[in-house]
Amino acid sequence: MKKIVKILMYVVIALCLLLAVTITFTVGWRPFIGPKARKLTDRKFESTPARLDRGARLVRSTGCYFCHSPHDYKSPGEPVFPGREFSGTEEPYAGLPGRIVAPNLTSDRETGAGNWTDDQFARAIREGIGHDGRTLFPMMPYQNFRHMSDEDLASIVVYIRSVPPIHNPVPPTQIIFPVKYLIRTAPKPLTESVPEPDTSDKVKWGKYLLTRSGCGDCHTPGVKGQDIPGMELAGGTTLTTPGGSVTSANLTPDASGIPYYDEALFIEALRTGKVKARQLNPTMPYSEAKYMTDDELKAVFAYLRTAPPVKHRVDNSLPPTYCKLCRSKHGAGDQN
Numbered sequence: 001m002k003k004i005v006k007i008l009m010y011v012v013i014a015l016c017l018l019l020a021v022t023i024t025f026t027v028g029w030r031p032f033i034g035p036k037a038r039k040l041t042d043r044k045f046e047s048t049p050a051r052l053d054r055g056a057r058l059v060r061s062t063g064c065y066f067c068h069s070p071h072d073y074k075s076p077g078e079p080v081f082p083g084r085e086f087s088g089t090e091e092p093y094a095g096l097p098g099r100i101v102a103p104n105l106t107s108d109r110e111t112g113a114g115n116w117t118d119d120q121f122a123r124a125i126r127e128g129i130g131h132d133g134r135t136l137f138p139m140m141p142y143q144n145f146r147h148m149s150d151e152d153l154a155s156i157v158v159y160i161r162s163v164p165p166i167h168n169p170v171p172p173t174q175i176i177f178p179v180k181y182l183i184r185t186a187p188k189p190l191t192e193s194v195p196e197p198d199t200s201d202k203v204k205w206g207k208y209l210l211t212r213s214g215c216g217d218c219h220t221p222g223v224k225g226q227d228i229p230g231m232e233l234a235g236g237t238t239l240t241t242p243g244g245s246v247t248s249a250n251l252t253p254d255a256s257g258i259p260y261y262d263e264a265l266f267i268e269a270l271r272t273g274k275v276k277a278r279q280l281n282p283t284m285p286y287s288e289a290k291y292m293t294d295d296e297l298k299a300v301f302a303y304l305r306t307a308p309p310v311k312h313r314v315d316n317s318l319p320p321t322y323c324k325l326c327r328s329k330h331g332a333g334d335q336n
Contacts, residue, residue, distance in 0.1 A: 031181035037129045038189035040119045045154040047161065055159025058152055059086075060291035061213055063141070064160070067091070068102040073242040077273075078282040086163050087112070088170035091139060094240035098175040100137050108165035121157045126194075128187035135184045137175060138225065141214045143186065148212055149196045199299075206303025209296050213289070218248045234310035239283050246281040247314050254309035266301045267294060281316070 030036070045051070059065050069080040070089040088104035088111075104112040113121070113131070120131040128135060128142035136142060145153075175183070197208040210216065220227045221236035234257070235250035250257035261269075269275045273286040280286055292300075 028185055030185040031178070035129060035135045035184040035187040036189055037133065037187065038123070038127070038191060040117065040123065042117070042119070043122075044118050045157050047158045051151075051155040051158040052162060054152075055155035055157075055162075057291045057293075058156050059159055060288040061296075062145070062148075062156070063214055063285065063288065064105070064156065066285045066288050067140075068105050077287065078241075078243050079287075084166065084168065086160065087166040087168040090171065092241045096139070097137075097179040099171065099173060100139055100175070101170050101173045102140075104166065104168050104170055105160050106163050106166045106168075107161065108167050111167050111169045112165060113160070114165060118157055118161075121160065122153055125153060125156065127190050135187055137173060137183060138186050141217060144211050144214050144217070146188070146190055147194065147208065149194050151196055152212070153194075199295075202299045202302040203306055204303075205296075206299035206301070209292070209300050210303055213292075213300075215251070215300075218284075219251050231310060231312065233304070233307050234312040235314045236312060241283055243282065246283050247316055248284075250310065250312050250314050251304055252307045252310045252312075253305055254311050256311050256313040257309065258304075261301070263298055263301050266304075267297045270297055 065080070065085065068086050068088060070084050070087065071078045071092075072081055073092070086105040089102055091100040091102060106112040107114040109115055116131045123129045124131060124136060124140075124142070126142055126146045126148060128138070128140065130136050197205050199205045216227075216233060218237050218239065219233050219235055221231050221234065222228055233251040234254075235248045237248045239246055239248065253259045258266075265275065269280065270286055270289040270292070272290075273280045273282070273284075289297075
């Protein structure tokens with residue numbers, strides 16, 4: 001009997017060691033012990049007219065306004081409900097792993113962010129750790145924002161602080177198992193300063209602006225949250241909201257992308273939401289991109305011209321087809 005117990009004990013120890021090794025070399029221990037997070041500081045961003053002006057543009061062009069404000073999906077252009085700007089909303093996109101809610105960012109102390117410190121804002125924006133210490137779902141593009149300069153960050157926080165309080169209770173985010181634990185591997189502490197981009201190099205500046213604005217999040221197809229290698233900016237992500245469905249366009253210079261765009265047409269499309277006589281779907285936040293300056297849009301276009309061309313035709317005017325590579329429905333077309 002003692003021999004059997006001893007054997008069973010060895011088996012249990014071996015299984016525990018095997019489980020520990022498996023976890024270490026697969027998902028890691030973060031899903032169990034929580035995300036990496038730096039300690040909060042007492043830093044405070046000084047409010048200046050320059051930061052308020054800069055922040056007013058940045059909250060638009062980086063998606064803060066678009067995602068944290070409720071939209072009227074029954075009206076043309078899916079506008080934000082007047083007087084409800086930044087008051088929080090449940091994300092409407094189909095296929096999300098649970099209920100994802102963009103919180104109320106206004107200064108209301110009961111239902112908004114009125115009690116948050118500046119560094120809680122900063123840590124959430126660039127590092128993915130909420131004011132309450134939880135991991136933010138990566139739909140909040142902190143993995144892009146971690147490349148955001150310190151001055152851009154300060155301007156955003158200063159501007160959001162200036163938004164009038166709106167009392168609007170929103171439900172908490174509820175993410176399904178096991179995603180709610182797996183996302184704990186995503187946040188990474190940011191302990192070094194991020195300098196301003198070099199605006200003298202138009203292509204590098206354009207890459208910074210495109211990353212900051214999250215263009216690749218929608219225009220690069222992925223599987224289970226991971227971009228498909230070799231498909232950067234090639235389009236094919238289908239986004240479904242209460243207003244309908246649309247598949248993102250191929251932005252590369254391949255013949256199946258936008259090689260016919262010149263700088264003037266690109267700026268016009270981002271300013272007006274139209275490509276000649278064709279109206280862009282409002283899920284493409286051109287209403288926000290228009291807050292970028294002409295020089296910024298020229299830099300983004302310069303970077304897109306250098307993107308590797310990818311053959312991947314996407315046509316929203318035709319029924320969707322099945323993409324064998326990423327196993328999802330795209331706008332009708334072909335992909336190699």
